Amino acid sequence: MHVDIVDQYHFKNSWIHELDPRVKVLITVLFILSNAILPDGSWPAFALSWLLLLVVNDQSGLGLGFTLKRSVVALPFALVAVSALFSPHGSPLAVWDLGFITLIPTDFGLIRFVSILIRSWLSVQIAILLVATTQFPDLLHALEHLRLPRTLTTIIAFLFRYLFVLTNEVFRILRAREARSAGLPGVNGGGTLSWRIKTTGSMAGQLFLRSYERSDRIYQAMISRGYTGHIRTLNPHQMVRLDWFILVAAIFLLLIIQFVGWVR
């Protein structure tokens, strides 16, 4: 497996890719915050937020529908919010008698449910945009500038670096299991459930030891190449005038969205 499968960065030459990663991180967080603060049922404000997303999508050269396609990842969780439909407030819309339980969806509940879905859907899209337009090491560097403890950013940097190596290791282990699990068609292969779990546990233990030994070797190699405790980067990360302008403009736009959402 190659890095490209996991890395979500999409190379394009756009000014959004060029922006300082700190600005992009801040705007992403503020956008999600703005969604969270907007009251339920403020459709115009939600629409404006989406419009903003579309503009950024377009400007980043990724295509209008880019984040839309990838935003389905958050869908399964929507199941959890379904119960918001049956709010005790508001007037009932219908009565569903399922025999063991009677469910009464209300208009209040419906507005709440749809609002939660929209908020989550908008937030996921901006997060997708952030990682699609920012290389991961730059992102980490930005987080470091934003005062995340260095211990934590270094751990995350290592995690990112060795994710691919260890993922390959997992595939190797899984392949070995497949190769040893021959079975006749139609006959249920494998042993009992406890045997299967024990095998998985041994696989996890094996993976742990391989990772552990590997980290030892990696560390020796890094020391011999002059590692001093943190990862250096060539990117200077200086805020230029455009960065400041975009940051201020984004905050201004989000304030307008809040205004639209609250004043009706």
Place this chain on the structure above:
Amino acid sequence: MNYSPAPLHIPDGFLTIVVSLIFWLITIGMVSLAVSKTNRSLGEKQIPIMGVMAAFIFAAQMLNFPIAGGTSGHFLGGTLAAIVLGPWAGILVMTAVVGIQALLFQDGGLLVMGANIFNMGILTAVIGYGLYRMVLHQKRGIRLAVAGGGAWIATMAAALIASLQLWLSGTTRLEIVLPAMLGVHALIGLGEALITVAALAYIEQTRPDVLDLNNPAKEGGRGWIVAGVIISLLAVLISPLASGNPDGLEKVASDLGFLGSGLDAPFQLLPDYSIPFLGETALSTILAGAVGAIVLIGIIFLLGRNLRRQDNS
């Protein structure tokens, strides 16, 4: 890539801002404590090891095993990380894992990341390690059994807290979601427990030096036992109470003035110094004041630290 989102990763939009902020504050406190503890007690060499271990937890979550009827169990790893690496390092490793899952795969939100880290990293470390610490110097069989039990309780506690967070945010009805979440995670937790035990047994058999049972740097203090036991007892007591009789919990909450209604979610940030979902009671005003004070102290603390750092450089 067979990476499947686990039901514990809450996305953005599902928690209200007040709930998100409260859990961010708790998480930031615990993680900065973990950073300073690990900086003090572990060598510089530990940091790359923790990074690779975080990658291990991430990769190990891909090892799923068929249970029955198309469902498959898979692995969260918080308890194993805390036992093998020590509790503080375990918290940092799980923070990195949850952070990467949210940043790279949008599995879990950014604004709610504080809550996610709390559920999957801190809670599992406190419960899993706390219980294990109690029997640290006992026989192998006892240790493994307690590790498994701890992993199961930790998973259940994470599901319980996640349900409560969603309920406090007015996203779900407790009486529907809690039994569902606990039911699903009773199974997932069983898988978690069995894999944790099997992995620990395997590591102990092949590389006992890695577990390094007598390393004082890794060993957490006795406070972990107290915290672990108390929190798991709470989880064990609340879960059946709440899922068997969710109206009961809601009644207790409203009797205490804790909520006007579970679904009157806070649309505003502390309007008139009362927390919206708590209703207009004295308790609510006190709580609002407390939250405000905590936020202020947090800001002042961060500002002070930054200023001091600038002085130094």
